[in-house]
Amino acid sequence: MLFKEVPKNLDFPEMEHEIAGFWQKNDIIAKYLDKNKGKKKWSFQDGPITANNPMGVHHAWGRSYKDMFQRYKTMKGFEQRYQNGFDCQGLWVEVEVEKELGFKSKKDIEKYGIDKFVQKCRDRVHKYSMVQTESSVRIGMWMDWGEWKTSMDDKDWMKKSHSYYTMSEVNNYTIWHFLKKCHERGFIYEGVDVMPWCARCGTAISDMEIATEGYQELTHKGVIVRFEIIGRENEFFLVWTTTPWTLTSNTGVAVHPTLTYVKVKNNGVIYYLAKALVNVLKGEYKILQELPGKDLLGLIYKCPFNYLPAQKDVIHKVIPWEDITESEGTGIVHIAPGCGKEDFALGKEFDLKTIAPLDELGIYLPGFDWLSGKDVKDVAQPIIEDLDKRGLLYNVEDYTHRYPVCWRCNSELIFRLVDEWFISMNTLRHEIAESAKQVERWIPSYGLAHELDWLKNMADWCISKKRYWGLALPIWKCKCGHFTIIGSKEELQQRAVEGWDEFAGNSPHRPWIDRIKIKCEKCGKLTMRIPDVGNPWLDAGIVPFSTIRPPDDMHTLDNGYPYDKTYWQEWFPADLISESLPGQFRNWFYVILTMSTVLEKKPPFKVLQGYASLHDEHGEEMHKSKGNAIWSDDAAEKVGADIMRWMFAKHNPVQNLNFGYGPAKEIKRVLLTLWNVYSFFITYAEIDQFNPVNKKISESNLRKLDKWILSKLNSLIEQCDKAYDNFDLTSVVKISEKFFEDLSNWYIRRSRKRFWKSENDIDKEAAYLVLYECLVKLIRIIAPIMPFFCEHMYQNLVKNLDQNAPESVHFCDFPEPDSKRINPTLEQEISMTRTIVSLGRAARNKANMKIRQPLASMTINVPGECPGLSDDAKHTILEELNIKTVKAIGTDALSQVYMFSAVPIFDKIGPKFAKSVNKVGQWIKSLSHEKIEQLINAGSLKGTVHGETIAISKEDIEIRKIEVPGASVMIQGDYGVSIDTKLTQDLEYEGLIRELIHKTQLMRKEANFNLTDRIKIFYQTDEKLKDAITDNLDYLKSETLALEANEGLQTGEIEKTLDINGIQAKITLQRVSTET
């Protein structure tokens, strides 16, 4: 056996497991990683995946891109780092561990012990990084994984894995270095701000984190409250809010200075509100006065909760605010600077008092009377009742709006005044924008505009989190107010006055790091580290600096940035990053640009390739809670990794991808075309014992068809190379699929007889060699996209025969196109031939003439500039269409098959002929072809209708072309085909015989005869078919392998009554001999 037999229908997952076994057994991945050592470098920077859960199909999408780009560059001979990265620290891991342990709040964590909790977080990362590595390998992602199946109590597991981990010492200390640089430029400050806050997690949620799923449609109480104006009797502001709990901290109201407000009398009371919003009033009202908002400025009022101790001595003012809209509420906006972001900013600007009512778990602080100690979640209704009791409630209604929720635990966020640490973006934002502009290419190109928009609008970066598992912010703050930022482990050791011994040997995490005390530079007192941990985007943002270090020594502090930049410089900046678009402009892209700008004043990547979101097959977002999420492993086992990868690559990355098993089936069908080609080749090459080793394609033996497919093949190589180089996988897939189609539906279909014939001549060998060439080149083109499938074919087609060939298709170079083979003229000729054939089929379809019925002749119309049809092309067309001759070919060949007919345009002839219009219309319809030609040539035509002479012009009629009887015509552009549908007796008889042969073959199959069994045919039918059989007896016998065909009835293996083009025929088949 030359080749391994291949199954007719490919089971992708099964094949992939077999190939994965082969790779493992022969250490293929390691050899692949080594292949280009010492050659020119191409640098890919992996954005870390959070090692917190199994991989979803959305991860598989992105990771497939990363793998495909790197594989292509490997085939092009570049040395790469193949470094994968895991994101480890942050709230998302904590939340999962809390769930595991059944914790409800931060108190549970403190009770459990921070050290144990942190260890649990570490373990989770360890576990899921292994799970994700396995899933990545399953989908064919070849990275430098190192040793990754480590036991949970292996202390060195992180070193054994070659992936980077953002919780590593190296990563954390490099962030310290960055923060110190920021501090040296004065960017770091501790600020008070109102932040979105999750009371369950007990932490601020940064702007960056309120992502798409950070909002939910929620219903709250919208209340309208009366604010009594001081110094004006019986006059009130009407103020609307959806967060009654914030009324306790109200210190002002805002009006739009130029909008029109009204003073109205309603139920005997005077109210103020925006004119456009008077429909909120209940009952009758009378407008007493219209006034611009600015006329209300300077008034003071009684806050509804002025009895609370926290409100003591507060003056409540009216202030201007231009962002007020007339779309909802009352146009007078309640301002609580301690409970809202804009409120806080306005409060600062207009010197309002700030009252912060809640502690970090959302409980009212002392000073709020009956509310103190109550949970903010539970106070809306009591507050409304309290207001009502005191006569201050004007109205209350349900109000549904999009409201921010915690993106991890789904709790409603509140806005809370907090002390957090920030990096100021005042000057930095411009520098980052400059870096962004230096990026060579954003794919898609709108990326730069998008990033710049974010940079223009973003707030200062809040880097602190009041949590446990994360970067220990290296900030030691003294009671005197001074703070110190430590930039490295070394510096920490030098500065440590207490606690170093306890800390040494641990990673720079809580709680160990918190033991260390240093001396305040200013007052000399011992100071503690602030308890906050870092925002996790610090962790991911530093990786262009912290992770580019010698792969055999990833964890030594001083052999990489910033101590020893030798290795780092060879790989920085990255040639490519590839990540999901929607969130990353304000996340990863933003933070790596920021950190790189501070550290190196330039962008850390040259090209960014981004992609949209993955949805389910109905276009819905995937959520675990919704039940429509799909794990990568499940998808791989169900449809196969290569099918997923092909689907991913085919998709336009800017669009959301709808992933599902339905779409996967479509992909499989396309790939089965290629599989069928391969399986066809194997089947026949095996029969003929065709061995391509040491054989070369000889130009002189090639047919036109061979030259054509070789031209297509080399165009394909050229175009795919270009597309890959452009990171445009969509094009690679689309033009490859077109090639599968050309190869299968034209090259093989037209070449079948060459493979079937019994003699092994040079023509047959040429066909084998050409098909072989196409297959082995093709698999090298698409190997980066379908590593398993291509490996399978490679092993069977190449390695199986040639021990000197590279061990794996993934060690092969990307094919070089042979431009001499590319022949556009030939490609055009075949394309023309195929167009004509398809028109011929359409014409047959229209006339209801199946291919089996031979026809006498056809006429072909071709465009003027076309060089005419070669004999070869003509022959192909006739054979494909089962037609005897071509009657005419030319630019005007179809003129004879059409007749003109005219249809009156009544709009035109109506006014001309008034009452006789119907008669004229009939006359027009009856005009002959020749008369219409006259009309066309002369522009007008005279005639007699009911004794009257009339004249019509060209414009009065619509000219239609109709086919002459006996022809069926199809036109497409300048191409046209007319087939002669008239049947002579010979043609009819031949058609009958072919129908009979076809049905006899079906009977042979049904009777389970072997392909080579000889038979006898007995028939009983009418005269016409009998004549037809007599006339074509030899043909019938040779096609059906019949020794005899006789009239009469006999018993046999199978007997049937057939319908042969409407003629009944009783047929019996007898088997005469059988070969085994």
Place this chain on the structure above:
RNA sequence: GGGCCUAUAGCUCAGUUGGUUAGAGCGCACGCCUGAUAAGCGUGAGGUGAGUGGUUCAAUUCCACUUAGGCCCA
């Protein structure tokens, strides 16, 4: 309110120096092939290219505005 993206067949989407007649897959209908066969192939129907205006000899393509949807920000 500002920025970005999108709008093409029932569905999912292609379509560039602006140029005859806007394409594909799926689905649907009809059919072909029967030596790749629990496969393969073809043909057909289906479009006022979201709307309006502009630039141009010519606009799905360029520009402006409007509408609808999506994303980001305020």
